[in-house]
Amino acid sequence: MKKPEILFLKQEDVLAAGLLDMKMVLDVTEETFRLMSEDRVINPPKIKLGLPDNSNWTSFFMSMPAYVNSGVPVAGFKWAAESKQNASEGIPYGIDLVVLSDPDTVFPRAIMDGTLITAMRTSAMAGVVARRMAREDSEVACLVGAGVIGRTMIMAMREVLPNLKEIQLRDLDVKKSEALSSEPGLGVRVVPSRDLEASVREADVVVTETTSRTPFLKRAWLKNNASVIQMSSYEIEDDVLLGADRVAVDNWEQLSRGVGTLINKLFREGRLKREDVSEIHELVSGEKQGRASDDELTVSCLHGVGAIDIAVSAKIYENAVARGIGRKLNLWDNPLWV
Ligand SMILES: NC(=O)c1ccc[n+]([C@@H]2O[C@H](COP(=O)([O-])OP(=O)(O)OC[C@H]3O[C@@H](n4cnc5c(N)ncnc54)[C@H](O)[C@@H]3O)[C@@H](O)[C@H]2O)c1
Incomplete structure (x- = not known):
């Protein structure tokens, strides 16, 4: 049985896969907005979990799912988080994670640092x-x-x-x-x-x-x-x-x-x-x-749409695969129940 192999990309890998190329990120962003107008993007509104609540948050998490049907369709989400406390402690104010999956088999393809993906996109x-x-x-x-x-x-x-x-x-x-x-x-x-x-x-x-x-x-x-x-x-x-x-x-x-x-x-x-x-x-x-x-x-x-994160992350994944970057992980060796 095919094993769900996940490519794990830490921030250094994401950078080695070309993230700081602003021209590339602009191109992917423009193209994703174009796909949106062709109904080839599904981008539900993001859901915010503010702590202690959404009005008085001192930290929050945002779930940002999206489907983007470009050459290789991809589904994914960004788990975007921000903490007021971080800025004063020398830690990035925002810390994000991206998960990419195959839209048909739902197999995960990649997990990567999304912090600088957010900044660039x-x-x-x-x-x-x-x-x-x-x-x-x-x-x-x-x-x-x-x-x-x-x-x-x-x-x-x-x-x-x-x-x-x-x-x-x-x-x-x-x-x-x-x-x-x-x-x-x-x-x-x-x-x-x-x-x-x-x-x-x-x-x-x-x-x-x-x-x-x-x-x-x-x-x-x-x-x-x-x-x-x-x-x-x-x-x-x-x-x-x-x-x-x-x-x-x-x-x-x-x-x-x-x-x-x-x-x-x-x-x-x-x-x-x-x-x-x-x-x-x-x-x-x-x-x-x-x-x-x-x-x-x-x-x-502009307050951010998950589809752009997913499209940029998919490009980074594609580059990482082509350049042999990242660490492969398996979700399981054999699923216990099928
Ligand atoms: N629209 C989006 O898609 C999107 C995505 C990511 C972050 N953001 C937002 O962008 C903002 C900045 O994020 P960041 O990661 O760069 O944070 P950061 O902490 O790295 O930088 C924020 C800067 O704003 C400065 N600042 C605060 N109040 C100010 C004021 N009144 N006048 C001038 N400077 C002031 C701070 O001193 C700090 O240097 C956040 O509010 C974040 O939520 C938006």
Whole structure:
């Protein structure tokens, strides 16, 4: 009988399989959104287990299942977790695990570290949106949050904004933004920001990727033709979104149900409707228009869809198999009962 062989990939293996190639991750992300618009992706809303509860969590786990039917169909899920305590202890704030399975036999194919897969795909999602919602002549970006996602956001923005000259990097912890800005090999000029308002006033693109639980981005600071991309739940004030000419989200169903998200709040209050927003896959397929002119203020709220994790992980698995990377494990030698 065929044994269910699992390829185990630790973080170092995932990296050796090519994860830090942002162009590749952007390509897989775009392609997965395209497959979504062809109904070749099943992506149920993620389920959150907040501890002690979803409103007052100090740590949480998210189950993110998805099926992606590209060349080789795959089913899988990401078990995404975050802990407030970690940041102060030098441990990654988010720690994720991915399981990939054969959709027909349900045999597991791989288990891998998903921590950096999350970081790369999160910023790639912002990149796919920026390609459609930001002005092509955008020269200055303000990135708020110099953590793990801030780092991959530099990689993504550098890749998708053809005229980008400078990134102003803001963090409450100035040492973090200074340290990241001074790293070699960033591929674009990155300067630490000491004044959020001043940086936002200069920026053509503003991306927020912080752990803040209170909104800090004000409409009055933004250029009227800027693009805002919010990657976490609480960072922008209501009128930033309500004052936008165009709004995009990654997954309306998930966001409109999501506890604590801005979209959910405005939807519940009757101030935002489904028809007011586009989903990324509609922008990628051309069904809906992204930015229509250089005069628009665009706002996008992205909270992560499991299908992108699964598609990127499947690519990493494919590369790992081709390069002989990883450790093989068996789920059993002989199943006791069949
Ligand atoms: N949308 C998605 O798909 C997705 C995926 C993964 C993570 N995230 C979110 O991205 C955020 C960042 O994650 P991370 O792993 O980079 O965390 P991290 O802890 O590595 O970095 C977060 C940074 O934000 C800074 N910060 C907090 N409040 C701030 C404020 N008001 N102004 C400026 N800086 C501030 C912190 O000092 C820290 O450096 C988290 O909220 C996480 O939930 C979103």
